Amino acid sequence: QKEVEQNSGPLSVPEGAIASLNCTYSDRVSQSFFWYRQYSGKSPELIMSIYSNGDKEDGRFTAQLNKASQYVSLLIRDSQPSDSATYLCAVGGPRFGNEKLTFGTGTRLTIIP
Amino acid sequence: DADVTQTPRNRITKTGKRIMLECSQTKGHDRMYWYRQDPGLGLRLIYYSFDVKDINKGEISDGYSVSRQAQAKFSLSLESAIPNQTALYFCATSDPNTKTGGTQYFGPGTRLTVL
Numbered sequence: 001q002k003e004v005e006q007n008s009g010p011l012s013v014p015e016g017a018i019a020s021l022n023c024t025y026s027d028r029v030s031q032s033f034f035w036y037r038q039y040s041g042k043s044p045e046l047i048m049s050i051y052s053n054g055d056k057e058d059g060r061f062t063a064q065l066n067k068a069s070q071y072v073s074l075l076i077r078d079s080q081p082s083d084s085a086t087y088l089c090a091v092g093g094p095r096f097g098n099e100k101l102t103f104g105t106g107t108r109l110t111i112i113p
Numbered sequence: 114d115a116d117v118t119q120t121p122r123n124r125i126t127k128t129g130k131r132i133m134l135e136c137s138q139t140k141g142h143d144r145m146y147w148y149r150q151d152p153g154l155g156l157r158l159i160y161y162s163f164d165v166k167d168i169n170k171g172e173i174s175d176g177y178s179v180s181r182q183a184q185a186k187f188s189l190s191l192e193s194a195i196p197n198q199t200a201l202y203f204c205a206t207s208d209p210n211t212k213t214g215g216t217q218y219f220g221p222g223t224r225l226t227v228l
Contacts, residue, residue: 032215043219092215101217105155
């Protein structure tokens, strides 16, 4: 059974600092990786997707993927109070775009003003 | 208008009642999913459908059934609700074989309470 592990937190970061969220996965042949943000009582919304080893940047967000180590991370630069949320890591299967996702339990992030 | 809608948004019911949660989407996606979310347990897959004629059980399908009435509609039923089915329920859609890599898009959720 595929597993996706995240530190549940809570992770507290001062406003303006860098928040670092980590995720490991068990299925070595996974091809697609996603970070979702979820505010309390709301639905998950996609923040970043990454498919190749290395870094992918989008504004203040950077996703990092290392398939050899089965590790994916999300960095949030210049953290803002509005970034306070739970961040879900999701991992797809071996057939790119053609598999259901496995979600981690999420890391709760709090940005301290 | 939202691409993925769920009705009702909130529901309180009693043990033993039959409940149906509905999901509609205008994204044109073939694939639809039902999840439940409980505190500390993350998103758990109940059922998924890769097209109108393809329905599959997820990891926690016991006590639930689904119906895919059309490409755009996917309903979840609790035949006889029990208190431990109290949770936040999400519908999601995805489009395979595209550059999105299977990204799932979620509806707003239904908060179900079974007394």
